[in-house]
Amino acid sequence: MERVLFVLALCALSFGYGIATMQFEIFPYRLLKEAKLGIEAWAGVDRHNSRFPKAFEKFEDDAAPQPQAKRLGGDGGGEHVLVTGGPYQLMERCPRYGCMAWITDRSGKVVHTWEINLDELWSGLEGIAGDANALSLYPVGMALGRDGSLTVSFQGRETYPVHIGIMKADRDGKLLWKRFDRSHHWLTTDEAGQIYTPFSTYVKNLKHIGASSVGVKCATGETGVDGIRVLSPEGKPVREFMLLDNFVRAGYSGLFYAVRDGCNLTHLNSVDLASASVAKALPGAAAGDFLVSLRETSSVALLDGKTGAVKYMVAGRTAAQHGARFLPDGTVIALDNVGGDRKLGGTRVVRINLVNGASETIFPKGDEKDVLPVFTEVAGQIDVSPDGKRALVSVTHQGRVIEIDVASGKPLWVYDNTHDIAKFLQMAGLGAEKTRARFATYGAYYVSNTDFLKERP
Numbered sequence: 001m002e003r004v005l006f007v008l009a010l011c012a013l014s015f016g017y018g019i020a021t022m023q024f025e026i027f028p029y030r031l032l033k034e035a036k037l038g039i040e041a042w043a044g045v046d047r048h049n050s051r052f053p054k055a056f057e058k059f060e061d062d063a064a065p066q067p068q069a070k071r072l073g074g075d076g077g078g079e080h081v082l083v084t085g086g087p088y089q090l091m092e093r094c095p096r097y098g099c100m101a102w103i104t105d106r107s108g109k110v111v112h113t114w115e116i117n118l119d120e121l122w123s124g125l126e127g128i129a130g131d132a133n134a135l136s137l138y139p140v141g142m143a144l145g146r147d148g149s150l151t152v153s154f155q156g157r158e159t160y161p162v163h164i165g166i167m168k169a170d171r172d173g174k175l176l177w178k179r180f181d182r183s184h185h186w187l188t189t190d191e192a193g194q195i196y197t198p199f200s201t202y203v204k205n206l207k208h209i210g211a212s213s214v215g216v217k218c219a220t221g222e223t224g225v226d227g228i229r230v231l232s233p234e235g236k237p238v239r240e241f242m243l244l245d246n247f248v249r250a251g252y253s254g255l256f257y258a259v260r261d262g263c264n265l266t267h268l269n270s271v272d273l274a275s276a277s278v279a280k281a282l283p284g285a286a287a288g289d290f291l292v293s294l295r296e297t298s299s300v301a302l303l304d305g306k307t308g309a310v311k312y313m314v315a316g317r318t319a320a321q322h323g324a325r326f327l328p329d330g331t332v333i334a335l336d337n338v339g340g341d342r343k344l345g346g347t348r349v350v351r352i353n354l355v356n357g358a359s360e361t362i363f364p365k366g367d368e369k370d371v372l373p374v375f376t377e378v379a380g381q382i383d384v385s386p387d388g389k390r391a392l393v394s395v396t397h398q399g400r401v402i403e404i405d406v407a408s409g410k411p412l413w414v415y416d417n418t419h420d421i422a423k424f425l426q427m428a429g430l431g432a433e434k435t436r437a438r439f440a441t442y443g444a445y446y447v448s449n450t451d452f453l454k455e456r457p
Contacts, residue, residue, distance in 0.1 A: 050131065051430060053098070054138035054157045055086040055440040056421075057399050063436035065420035066090070069108030069413065072370055076403055076412035077390055080105055080450055083401070083415070084394075084443035086138050087118060088424040095423070100139055100173070101150060103447055106413065112453055114150050114173045121167060125180055130159035137164060140442050141186035141270075141381075143195065145233075147171060148452030151195055153183045161224070163200045168235060171452050177235040186270040186323060186381055186443065193233035196290070198268040199240070200224045209256045210248035216256075218263040226268035228290060228308070241308040243268060243292070247301075250310035255297045267295035269322050270381070274302070282330030282354065284311055293324035293334060300324045300332055302354055314352055317359040321350070323381040327406065328388035330354070333362065335380040335393060341366075345373030349382070349393055349404065363393070363402075363409035371402050371411050381443040392444045399438040417441045 067083070067090075080103050088098035094115035103112040118134045125132060136157040143151045148171025154164040163184035168176045187197040202222040208215055216223060229240040243266055247255060259265055272291040279287045288305035299315035319339035324332050332352040340348030340361070349363040364374050379396035390412065393402045403413035422435040 050135065050157075051428065053087045053089070053135050053424075053439075055089065055442070057397060057438045057440055059432070059434040060418060060436055060438050061434065063418035063438055064416070065418075065436065066092070067104070067108060067110075067415060067417050067419070069104065069106060069415045071106070071413055072411045074405060074410055074412045076106060077385060077446075078106065079385070080111065080447040081392065081401070081415070082142065082144050082443075082445040082447050083417070084139055084142055084441065086439070086442075087134050088421070088427075089417075089419055089439055091419075091421075091423045097134075098424075100152065100169075101142060103450075103453070104415070108415070111450075112148075112171075114169060114171075116167075116169055116173050116175065120175055121178060125164075127180070128156065128159050128161070128164065130156065132156055132159050138442075140184065140379075141197070142443055142445065143187055143189040144445065144447060145189070145193060146449060146452065149176065151187065151189065153185060153187055153197060155184055161200065161202070163224075166195070166197055166231070166235075168233075179231075179235055181229070183229065185268065188271050188273055190273060190288075194238065195231040195233070195235075196271045196273065197229055197231065198226055198271060199229045200226050200268075201242075206262075209244075209253040212248075212253040214253050214257050216262040216265070218261070220263055223262055224264050226266045226294075228268075228271055228292070228303075243294070243303075243308070246303065246308040246310055247313075250313070252310065252313060255299065255313075255315060259296045261296070264296055266297065269293050269295050270324055272325050273305070274326060275328075277328050278326045278330050281328070285330065291324055291326055291332060293321055295320050295322065295337075298339075300334060300352060300354075312354040314354060314357045314359075317352055317357065318350055320378070322379060323394075324352075325382050325384050325391075327351070327384060333382055333384065333391060333406065335376075335382055335395075337377060337380060340364075340374070345375035346377075347375045347380070347395065349391070349409070351406075361409075362406060363404045363411070365409055368409075368411050371400075371414055374398070374402070379440070379442065383443070383445045385446050386448050392446065394441045394444050396440045396442055399440055401441050401444040415441075415444065 085099040090099040099113045100116045139152045141153040151168045163182040165180040166183035167178035183197040183199045185198045206223040227242040230238040270293045274289040276287045279285045290303040302312040318336040320337040321334045324334040336350045376397040381394040383392045399417045401415040417439045
Protein backbone atom coordinates (compact mmCIF):
# COMPACT_ATOMS: atom_id res chain seq x y z
CA MET A 1 0.00 0.00 0.00
CA GLU A 2 2.82 2.37 0.90
CA ARG A 3 4.45 1.71 -2.46
CA VAL A 4 1.20 2.51 -4.29
CA LEU A 5 0.82 5.76 -2.35
CA PHE A 6 4.43 6.66 -3.15
CA VAL A 7 3.87 6.10 -6.88
CA LEU A 8 0.63 8.11 -6.77
CA ALA A 9 2.44 10.93 -4.97
CA LEU A 10 5.17 10.95 -7.63
CA CYS A 11 2.54 11.08 -10.37
CA ALA A 12 0.75 13.95 -8.64
CA LEU A 13 4.05 15.78 -8.17
CA SER A 14 4.99 15.27 -11.83
CA PHE A 15 1.56 16.43 -12.95
CA GLY A 16 1.80 19.51 -10.75
CA TYR A 17 5.30 20.31 -11.99
CA GLY A 18 4.09 19.87 -15.56
CA ILE A 19 1.35 22.42 -14.98
CA ALA A 20 3.84 24.79 -13.33
CA THR A 21 6.22 24.32 -16.26
CA MET A 22 3.62 25.57 -18.71
CA GLN A 23 2.12 28.21 -16.40
CA PHE A 24 5.34 29.83 -15.21
CA GLU A 25 7.61 28.79 -18.10
CA ILE A 26 10.19 27.15 -15.86
CA PHE A 27 12.60 24.38 -16.89
CA PRO A 28 12.15 22.49 -19.20
CA TYR A 29 9.51 24.76 -20.79
CA ARG A 30 11.88 26.26 -23.35
CA LEU A 31 13.29 22.89 -24.40
CA LEU A 32 9.81 21.43 -24.83
CA LYS A 33 8.59 24.44 -26.79
CA GLU A 34 11.59 24.47 -29.14
CA ALA A 35 11.22 20.72 -29.66
CA LYS A 36 7.54 21.22 -30.56
CA LEU A 37 8.35 24.06 -32.96
CA GLY A 38 11.15 22.01 -34.48
CA ILE A 39 8.82 19.05 -35.06
CA GLU A 40 6.22 21.38 -36.62
CA ALA A 41 8.86 22.96 -38.84
CA TRP A 42 10.14 19.55 -39.93
CA ALA A 43 6.60 18.38 -40.61
CA GLY A 44 6.11 21.29 -42.97
CA VAL A 45 9.04 20.39 -45.19
CA ASP A 46 8.24 19.15 -48.68
CA ARG A 47 10.05 15.81 -48.64
CA HIS A 48 10.92 16.04 -52.34
CA ASN A 49 12.18 19.59 -52.37
CA SER A 50 14.02 19.19 -49.05
CA ARG A 51 16.60 17.11 -50.92
CA PHE A 52 17.41 20.15 -53.04
CA PRO A 53 18.71 23.64 -52.20
CA LYS A 54 16.01 26.06 -51.04
CA ALA A 55 16.26 28.11 -54.24
CA PHE A 56 15.48 25.07 -56.41
CA GLU A 57 12.10 25.62 -58.09
CA LYS A 58 11.57 22.79 -60.58
CA PHE A 59 13.11 20.61 -63.24
CA GLU A 60 12.59 22.07 -66.69
CA ASP A 61 13.07 19.95 -69.81
CA ASP A 62 14.01 22.75 -72.18
CA ALA A 63 15.97 24.90 -69.71
CA ALA A 64 19.39 26.21 -70.68
CA PRO A 65 22.36 24.66 -68.81
CA GLN A 66 23.34 28.06 -67.38
CA PRO A 67 21.57 31.39 -66.81
CA GLN A 68 20.54 33.19 -69.99
CA ALA A 69 20.21 36.92 -70.71
CA LYS A 70 18.23 38.49 -73.52
CA ARG A 71 17.65 42.07 -74.62
CA LEU A 72 14.04 42.82 -75.45
CA GLY A 73 14.58 46.16 -77.17
CA GLY A 74 15.15 49.72 -76.07
CA ASP A 75 18.03 50.96 -73.96
CA GLY A 76 18.63 48.40 -71.26
CA GLY A 77 21.69 50.20 -69.97
CA GLY A 78 25.28 49.02 -69.88
CA GLU A 79 25.70 48.27 -66.20
CA HIS A 80 26.73 44.86 -64.99
CA VAL A 81 24.28 43.03 -62.74
CA LEU A 82 24.87 41.35 -59.38
CA VAL A 83 22.70 38.23 -59.14
CA THR A 84 21.82 36.50 -55.88
CA GLY A 85 22.70 32.83 -56.12
CA GLY A 86 22.95 30.31 -53.32
CA PRO A 87 24.22 26.89 -52.29
CA TYR A 88 25.04 24.59 -55.24
CA GLN A 89 24.18 27.06 -57.99
CA LEU A 90 26.56 27.65 -60.89
CA MET A 91 28.80 24.79 -59.77
CA GLU A 92 30.83 24.89 -62.97
CA ARG A 93 32.30 28.12 -61.55
CA CYS A 94 32.06 27.33 -57.82
CA PRO A 95 32.63 23.56 -57.71
CA ARG A 96 32.53 22.87 -53.96
CA TYR A 97 29.71 24.93 -52.47
CA GLY A 98 28.15 26.67 -55.45
CA CYS A 99 28.14 30.43 -56.06
CA MET A 100 26.56 32.60 -53.36
CA ALA A 101 26.37 35.37 -55.95
CA TRP A 102 27.82 36.37 -59.28
CA ILE A 103 28.19 39.37 -61.56
CA THR A 104 27.03 39.07 -65.15
CA ASP A 105 27.35 41.40 -68.08
CA ARG A 106 24.31 42.12 -70.24
CA SER A 107 25.07 39.22 -72.59
CA GLY A 108 24.87 36.77 -69.70
CA LYS A 109 28.62 36.25 -69.36
CA VAL A 110 29.63 35.69 -65.74
CA VAL A 111 32.58 37.94 -64.90
CA HIS A 112 32.93 37.38 -61.14
CA THR A 113 31.69 34.93 -58.50
CA TRP A 114 31.65 34.51 -54.72
CA GLU A 115 31.99 31.00 -53.36
CA ILE A 116 31.52 30.96 -49.58
CA ASN A 117 32.73 28.10 -47.39
CA LEU A 118 29.39 26.89 -46.04
CA ASP A 119 31.00 24.71 -43.37
CA GLU A 120 32.74 27.78 -41.95
CA LEU A 121 29.68 29.99 -42.41
CA TRP A 122 27.30 27.72 -40.47
CA SER A 123 29.69 26.62 -37.75
CA GLY A 124 28.47 27.76 -34.34
CA LEU A 125 24.85 28.12 -35.42
CA GLU A 126 22.63 27.53 -32.38
CA GLY A 127 19.07 28.15 -31.27
CA ILE A 128 17.49 27.14 -34.59
CA ALA A 129 14.84 24.43 -34.45
CA GLY A 130 13.90 22.41 -37.51
CA ASP A 131 16.02 21.23 -40.41
CA ALA A 132 18.91 23.73 -40.52
CA ASN A 133 21.55 22.71 -43.06
CA ALA A 134 23.25 23.87 -46.24
CA LEU A 135 20.20 22.93 -48.31
CA SER A 136 17.65 24.76 -46.18
CA LEU A 137 19.61 27.93 -45.30
CA TYR A 138 19.71 30.45 -48.12
CA PRO A 139 20.78 34.03 -48.98
CA VAL A 140 18.13 36.72 -49.44
CA GLY A 141 19.38 40.33 -49.32
CA MET A 142 22.75 41.55 -50.58
CA ALA A 143 24.85 44.68 -50.78
CA LEU A 144 28.03 45.06 -52.82
CA GLY A 145 30.89 47.19 -51.46
CA ARG A 146 33.22 49.30 -53.57
CA ASP A 147 36.03 46.86 -52.76
CA GLY A 148 34.03 43.87 -53.95
CA SER A 149 32.99 42.80 -50.46
CA LEU A 150 29.55 41.25 -50.19
CA THR A 151 27.12 41.62 -47.27
CA VAL A 152 24.40 38.95 -47.19
CA SER A 153 21.35 38.22 -45.03
CA PHE A 154 20.18 34.62 -44.55
CA GLN A 155 16.93 32.82 -43.79
CA GLY A 156 15.87 29.19 -43.36
CA ARG A 157 13.35 26.87 -44.98
CA GLU A 158 10.91 25.54 -42.39
CA THR A 159 13.13 26.46 -39.46
CA TYR A 160 12.20 28.25 -36.27
CA PRO A 161 12.91 31.04 -36.42
CA VAL A 162 13.19 31.48 -40.19
CA HIS A 163 15.38 34.54 -39.62
CA ILE A 164 19.02 33.50 -39.30
CA GLY A 165 21.50 36.36 -39.58
CA ILE A 166 23.98 38.29 -41.66
CA MET A 167 27.57 37.95 -42.91
CA LYS A 168 30.21 39.77 -44.92
CA ALA A 169 32.81 38.28 -47.26
CA ASP A 170 35.62 39.86 -49.24
CA ARG A 171 35.82 39.92 -53.04
CA ASP A 172 37.33 36.42 -53.05
CA GLY A 173 34.64 34.90 -50.84
CA LYS A 174 36.70 34.88 -47.63
CA LEU A 175 34.44 35.26 -44.60
CA LEU A 176 35.13 38.55 -42.79
CA TRP A 177 32.45 38.35 -40.09
CA LYS A 178 29.09 36.79 -39.34
CA ARG A 179 26.25 37.40 -36.90
CA PHE A 180 23.47 34.96 -36.00
CA ASP A 181 21.27 37.84 -34.88
CA ARG A 182 17.96 37.21 -36.71
CA SER A 183 18.69 39.71 -39.45
CA HIS A 184 16.53 38.94 -42.47
CA HIS A 185 15.19 39.96 -45.89
CA TRP A 186 16.57 42.79 -48.01
CA LEU A 187 19.09 45.21 -46.53
CA THR A 188 20.79 48.37 -47.76
CA THR A 189 24.02 50.29 -47.18
CA ASP A 190 25.02 53.95 -47.23
CA GLU A 191 28.01 55.78 -48.69
CA ALA A 192 30.03 55.14 -45.53
CA GLY A 193 29.40 51.40 -45.76
CA GLN A 194 27.02 51.25 -42.80
CA ILE A 195 24.48 48.43 -43.08
CA TYR A 196 20.74 48.86 -42.48
CA THR A 197 19.06 45.51 -41.99
CA PRO A 198 15.65 44.26 -40.88
CA PHE A 199 15.82 42.05 -37.81
CA SER A 200 13.29 40.34 -35.59
CA THR A 201 12.82 39.62 -31.94
CA TYR A 202 10.06 37.75 -30.13
CA VAL A 203 7.60 39.03 -27.55
CA LYS A 204 5.96 36.44 -25.31
CA ASN A 205 2.21 36.40 -24.83
CA LEU A 206 1.48 39.70 -26.54
CA LYS A 207 -2.28 40.07 -26.26
CA HIS A 208 -3.03 43.54 -27.62
CA ILE A 209 -1.54 46.27 -29.82
CA GLY A 210 -0.40 49.01 -27.46
CA ALA A 211 -3.13 50.23 -25.15
CA SER A 212 -5.86 49.48 -27.72
CA SER A 213 -8.32 46.59 -27.74
CA VAL A 214 -6.89 45.27 -31.02
CA GLY A 215 -6.18 41.66 -30.14
CA VAL A 216 -3.15 39.56 -31.06
CA LYS A 217 -3.62 35.81 -31.52
CA CYS A 218 -0.42 33.81 -31.90
CA ALA A 219 -0.55 30.01 -31.64
CA THR A 220 3.07 29.70 -30.50
CA GLY A 221 2.78 32.41 -27.85
CA GLU A 222 5.80 34.22 -29.30
CA THR A 223 4.98 37.13 -31.60
CA GLY A 224 7.66 38.20 -34.04
CA VAL A 225 8.31 41.94 -33.87
CA ASP A 226 10.54 43.57 -36.49
CA GLY A 227 13.04 46.36 -36.20
CA ILE A 228 15.84 48.05 -38.11
CA ARG A 229 19.42 47.53 -36.96
CA VAL A 230 22.32 49.68 -38.14
CA LEU A 231 25.69 47.94 -38.30
CA SER A 232 29.15 49.35 -38.93
CA PRO A 233 31.06 48.04 -41.98
CA GLU A 234 32.81 45.73 -39.50
CA GLY A 235 29.50 44.26 -38.31
CA LYS A 236 29.29 46.10 -34.97
CA PRO A 237 25.84 47.31 -33.83
CA VAL A 238 25.46 51.09 -34.03
CA ARG A 239 21.78 51.53 -33.14
CA GLU A 240 18.40 49.92 -33.59
CA PHE A 241 14.70 50.57 -33.07
CA MET A 242 11.49 48.55 -33.18
CA LEU A 243 8.76 49.26 -35.72
CA LEU A 244 5.64 48.33 -33.74
CA ASP A 245 6.27 50.90 -31.02
CA ASN A 246 6.56 53.70 -33.55
CA PHE A 247 3.41 52.72 -35.43
CA VAL A 248 1.46 52.59 -32.16
CA ARG A 249 2.77 56.02 -31.13
CA ALA A 250 1.72 57.38 -34.53
CA GLY A 251 -1.84 56.14 -33.96
CA TYR A 252 -1.79 53.19 -36.36
CA SER A 253 -2.91 50.44 -33.94
CA GLY A 254 -5.86 49.70 -36.24
CA LEU A 255 -3.42 48.76 -38.99
CA PHE A 256 -2.90 45.43 -37.24
CA TYR A 257 -6.56 44.49 -36.78
CA ALA A 258 -6.73 42.47 -40.01
CA VAL A 259 -3.26 40.88 -39.81
CA ARG A 260 -3.59 37.21 -40.77
CA ASP A 261 -1.12 35.81 -38.23
CA GLY A 262 -0.51 37.38 -34.84
CA CYS A 263 2.85 35.61 -34.72
CA ASN A 264 4.04 37.77 -37.64
CA LEU A 265 2.67 41.28 -37.18
CA THR A 266 4.68 43.31 -39.67
CA HIS A 267 6.91 41.09 -41.82
CA LEU A 268 9.33 43.89 -42.62
CA ASN A 269 10.93 42.84 -45.90
CA SER A 270 13.01 45.77 -47.12
CA VAL A 271 14.70 48.99 -46.05
CA ASP A 272 15.67 51.85 -48.38
CA LEU A 273 17.29 55.18 -47.56
CA ALA A 274 16.05 58.59 -48.70
CA SER A 275 18.76 60.35 -50.68
CA ALA A 276 19.36 64.11 -50.65
CA SER A 277 17.45 64.44 -53.92
CA VAL A 278 14.51 62.46 -52.54
CA ALA A 279 14.49 64.65 -49.44
CA LYS A 280 14.21 67.76 -51.63
CA ALA A 281 11.36 66.27 -53.64
CA LEU A 282 9.33 64.79 -50.77
CA PRO A 283 7.91 67.29 -48.24
CA GLY A 284 8.98 66.55 -44.69
CA ALA A 285 11.56 63.93 -45.68
CA ALA A 286 15.22 64.11 -44.74
CA ALA A 287 18.25 62.39 -46.20
CA GLY A 288 18.73 59.13 -44.33
CA ASP A 289 15.04 58.52 -43.59
CA PHE A 290 13.90 54.90 -43.92
CA LEU A 291 11.45 53.60 -46.49
CA VAL A 292 10.03 50.30 -45.23
CA SER A 293 7.80 47.62 -46.76
CA LEU A 294 5.51 45.70 -44.37
CA ARG A 295 4.00 42.64 -46.00
CA GLU A 296 1.42 41.69 -43.37
CA THR A 297 -0.21 45.13 -43.29
CA SER A 298 0.19 45.63 -47.07
CA SER A 299 1.74 49.00 -46.38
CA VAL A 300 4.79 51.13 -47.13
CA ALA A 301 5.95 53.87 -44.80
CA LEU A 302 8.58 56.56 -44.41
CA LEU A 303 10.24 56.61 -40.98
CA ASP A 304 12.47 59.23 -39.44
CA GLY A 305 16.04 58.03 -39.85
CA LYS A 306 17.00 59.06 -36.32
CA THR A 307 13.95 58.26 -34.21
CA GLY A 308 11.91 55.83 -36.32
CA ALA A 309 8.84 58.09 -36.07
CA VAL A 310 6.31 57.55 -38.86
CA LYS A 311 6.24 60.43 -41.37
CA TYR A 312 4.14 58.84 -44.12
CA MET A 313 2.15 55.62 -44.35
CA VAL A 314 0.19 54.21 -47.28
CA ALA A 315 -1.77 50.97 -46.80
CA GLY A 316 -4.12 48.94 -48.98
CA ARG A 317 -2.77 50.12 -52.33
CA THR A 318 -0.81 46.87 -52.55
CA ALA A 319 -1.25 43.30 -51.32
CA ALA A 320 1.73 41.63 -49.59
CA GLN A 321 4.23 43.82 -51.47
CA HIS A 322 8.02 43.55 -51.34
CA GLY A 323 11.08 45.59 -52.26
CA ALA A 324 9.87 49.20 -51.91
CA ARG A 325 12.41 51.61 -53.41
CA PHE A 326 12.56 55.35 -53.92
CA LEU A 327 12.55 56.97 -57.33
CA PRO A 328 14.38 60.30 -57.70
CA ASP A 329 11.13 62.32 -57.59
CA GLY A 330 10.24 60.96 -54.14
CA THR A 331 7.63 58.47 -55.31
CA VAL A 332 7.99 54.80 -54.45
CA ILE A 333 8.20 51.73 -56.65
CA ALA A 334 7.33 48.31 -55.22
CA LEU A 335 6.62 44.72 -56.25
CA ASP A 336 2.92 44.16 -55.52
CA ASN A 337 2.87 40.38 -55.11
CA VAL A 338 -0.83 39.56 -55.26
CA GLY A 339 -2.42 42.90 -56.08
CA GLY A 340 -1.94 42.71 -59.84
CA ASP A 341 -4.24 41.61 -62.64
CA ARG A 342 -4.78 37.81 -62.50
CA LYS A 343 -5.03 37.63 -66.29
CA LEU A 344 -1.42 38.86 -66.47
CA GLY A 345 -0.18 36.58 -63.69
CA GLY A 346 -1.21 38.46 -60.56
CA THR A 347 1.99 40.32 -59.65
CA ARG A 348 2.68 43.88 -60.73
CA VAL A 349 5.15 46.71 -60.27
CA VAL A 350 3.35 49.67 -58.73
CA ARG A 351 4.26 53.33 -58.23
CA ILE A 352 3.03 54.97 -55.03
CA ASN A 353 2.76 58.63 -54.08
CA LEU A 354 3.42 58.87 -50.34
CA VAL A 355 1.91 62.35 -50.08
CA ASN A 356 -1.57 61.64 -51.46
CA GLY A 357 -1.63 57.83 -51.39
CA ALA A 358 -2.25 57.50 -55.13
CA SER A 359 -0.92 54.45 -56.98
CA GLU A 360 -0.55 53.34 -60.59
CA THR A 361 0.53 50.16 -62.34
CA ILE A 362 3.87 50.44 -64.11
CA PHE A 363 4.23 46.84 -65.28
CA PRO A 364 2.80 44.62 -66.70
CA LYS A 365 0.06 46.26 -68.72
CA GLY A 366 -0.87 43.36 -70.99
CA ASP A 367 1.21 43.68 -74.15
CA GLU A 368 4.51 42.28 -72.78
CA LYS A 369 4.17 38.89 -74.50
CA ASP A 370 7.81 37.90 -73.98
CA VAL A 371 7.60 37.95 -70.18
CA LEU A 372 3.99 37.15 -69.29
CA PRO A 373 2.68 35.82 -66.98
CA VAL A 374 4.34 37.66 -64.08
CA PHE A 375 3.71 36.12 -60.67
CA THR A 376 5.46 35.41 -57.40
CA GLU A 377 3.11 34.97 -54.46
CA VAL A 378 5.87 35.68 -51.96
CA ALA A 379 9.31 37.31 -51.98
CA GLY A 380 10.57 39.51 -54.81
CA GLN A 381 12.92 42.46 -54.99
CA ILE A 382 13.46 45.67 -56.99
CA ASP A 383 16.59 47.70 -57.66
CA VAL A 384 16.47 51.13 -59.31
CA SER A 385 19.15 52.17 -61.80
CA PRO A 386 21.54 55.01 -60.88
CA ASP A 387 19.70 57.39 -63.23
CA GLY A 388 16.32 56.36 -61.82
CA LYS A 389 14.92 55.54 -65.26
CA ARG A 390 15.04 51.76 -65.12
CA ALA A 391 14.45 49.01 -62.58
CA LEU A 392 15.51 45.40 -62.16
CA VAL A 393 12.57 43.31 -60.98
CA SER A 394 13.34 39.94 -59.39
CA VAL A 395 10.26 37.75 -59.83
CA THR A 396 11.60 35.32 -57.27
CA HIS A 397 9.69 32.09 -57.70
CA GLN A 398 9.55 32.38 -61.47
CA GLY A 399 13.34 32.31 -61.42
CA ARG A 400 13.52 35.43 -63.55
CA VAL A 401 14.79 39.01 -63.51
CA ILE A 402 13.10 41.57 -65.76
CA GLU A 403 14.49 45.03 -66.39
CA ILE A 404 11.83 47.61 -67.16
CA ASP A 405 11.67 51.22 -68.24
CA VAL A 406 10.04 53.04 -65.32
CA ALA A 407 8.25 55.70 -67.38
CA SER A 408 6.64 53.35 -69.90
CA GLY A 409 6.78 49.97 -68.16
CA LYS A 410 8.35 48.47 -71.27
CA PRO A 411 10.50 45.38 -70.57
CA LEU A 412 14.09 45.94 -71.70
CA TRP A 413 16.06 42.87 -70.60
CA VAL A 414 15.27 39.47 -69.13
CA TYR A 415 17.47 37.02 -67.22
CA ASP A 416 16.44 33.40 -66.59
CA ASN A 417 18.14 31.59 -63.72
CA THR A 418 18.42 28.03 -65.04
CA HIS A 419 21.20 25.52 -64.39
CA ASP A 420 22.36 22.04 -65.22
CA ILE A 421 22.60 20.51 -61.74
CA ALA A 422 24.11 17.14 -62.69
CA LYS A 423 27.14 17.86 -60.47
CA PHE A 424 24.94 18.53 -57.44
CA LEU A 425 22.81 15.44 -58.10
CA GLN A 426 25.92 13.28 -58.27
CA MET A 427 27.41 14.83 -55.14
CA ALA A 428 24.13 14.37 -53.22
CA GLY A 429 23.65 10.80 -54.45
CA LEU A 430 20.37 11.65 -56.14
CA GLY A 431 19.47 9.73 -59.25
CA ALA A 432 17.42 11.79 -61.68
CA GLU A 433 16.54 11.49 -65.33
CA LYS A 434 16.45 15.28 -65.62
CA THR A 435 19.33 17.60 -64.73
CA ARG A 436 18.14 21.00 -66.04
CA ALA A 437 16.42 23.10 -63.39
CA ARG A 438 15.13 26.59 -62.66
CA PHE A 439 16.20 28.37 -59.48
CA ALA A 440 14.57 31.25 -57.64
CA THR A 441 15.94 34.78 -58.05
CA TYR A 442 16.06 36.50 -54.68
CA GLY A 443 17.72 39.64 -55.99
CA ALA A 444 19.47 41.47 -58.82
CA TYR A 445 21.36 44.74 -58.46
CA TYR A 446 22.92 47.30 -60.78
CA VAL A 447 26.72 47.34 -60.64
CA SER A 448 28.12 50.60 -61.98
CA ASN A 449 31.53 50.50 -60.29
CA THR A 450 33.53 47.51 -61.47
CA ASP A 451 37.00 48.73 -60.46
CA PHE A 452 37.38 45.81 -58.05
CA LEU A 453 37.15 43.42 -61.00
CA LYS A 454 40.42 44.69 -62.42
CA GLU A 455 43.53 42.59 -62.03
CA ARG A 456 45.49 43.24 -58.86
CA PRO A 457 49.00 44.67 -59.29
